[in-house]
């Protein structure tokens with residue numbers, strides 16, 4: 001999978017609600033990081049749906065280089 005533009009250099013810790021659908025920006029162009037704002041339109045990128053089973057804080061990737069998007073996997077440390 002092609003990786004998006006670096007939108008940040010550290011993860012965002014965000015409370016996610018179990019069962020709720022979120023759409024993670026994969027292109028890196030959204031101004032509402034880490035979420036999709038529709039900026040990918042016209043590109044080959046699509047938002048990634050995020051749905052968790054447990055309500056708690058998660059580390060969401062903003063650098064778009066994670067090998068397990070949409071979560072941070074530490075790849076931002078290599079930017």
Ligand code: FES
Nearest residue numbers: 061062063072075
């Ligand atoms: S913010 Fe992208 S891997 Fe950590």
